[in-house]
Amino acid sequence: MEEFIADHKNSLLFSLILFILIITLKIVFTSVVRKVGKLGEFNPVRTNLIIKYINIVLTIISIITLTFIWGVNYRDLGVLLSSVFAVIGVALFAQWSILSNITAGVIIFFSFPFKIGNTIRIMDKEILNSDDPEREVFVIEDIRAFHLHLRSANGEIITYPNNLVLQKGVVLISTYKDEEIIEGSEKA
Structure with missing residues (x-):
């Protein structure tokens, strides 16, 4: 275990910094959205929905950043991501109307x-x-x-x-x- 920590000290440190940054951003964005919701007298369900969208985006950003921090082999990752994006692209193209409604829901908020x-x-x-x-x-x-x-x-x-x-x-x-x-x- 000590050898692993010694070999990956920088990656562990950057991962910890990323974790703290993401938690801080989550708290800040949540409080801002709640203030906007309160000032605009929006339904709390709508406010919670926007917070959920923000959390999903922050999670995706965290995963992408962690792959860079830990030096994942981009050639292998590229094959995996191209396969995943091909499937997601077909699914999203078929569901463009749902995505446009979700995006419009955020804009409406x-x-x-x-x-x-x-x-x-x-x-x-x-x-x-x-x-x-x-x-x-x-x-x-x-x-x-x-x-x-x-x-x-x-x-x-x-x-x-x-x-x-x-x-x-x-x-x-x-x-x-x-x-x-x-x-x-x-x-x-």
């Missing part, structure tokens, strides 16, 4: 101007119905990793993909707080 409880209209010809204008208005029930849950005026729950929300025009009709103010003024 940080820059979506609408929140749960807002009333919106999505400018999508497949949803718009000129015969029944009430059908065009939706209340955001939940924002998930892949899609939004929208409640129509007649009570139907519609799931709408995140990537389409970013591609289509969305009109904010009222916010949840606006409705509270309106209801409060009607009672007064």
Whole structure:
């Protein structure tokens, strides 16, 4: 054991530094995302989902960095990675829509101007119905990793993909707080 430690002292030291750095980054990113979630009044489930994505990325970066630190034979690693990436590439190409929805979910978390409880209209010809204008208005029930849950005026729950929300025009009709103010003024 002492011989192993003596032979790999630098690799062990760099691995320890990497471990401390990754833990520190995880703590910092988690606190930043939680602050953004709290300031933006986001659903805690959405905040935890973004934290999970960040942890996955940090883990992948750690594994890649450890292969460099420990001097893995790149020729053997190249054969392994090319095989793995070929399989993953085919799978990801087949699942591009799922990945675009996840990416859109992350973008929506940080820059979506609408929140749960807002009333919106999505400018999508497949949803718009000129015969029944009430059908065009939706209340955001939940924002998930892949899609939004929208409640129509007649009570139907519609799931709408995140990537389409970013591609289509969305009109904010009222916010949840606006409705509270309106209801409060009607009672007064």
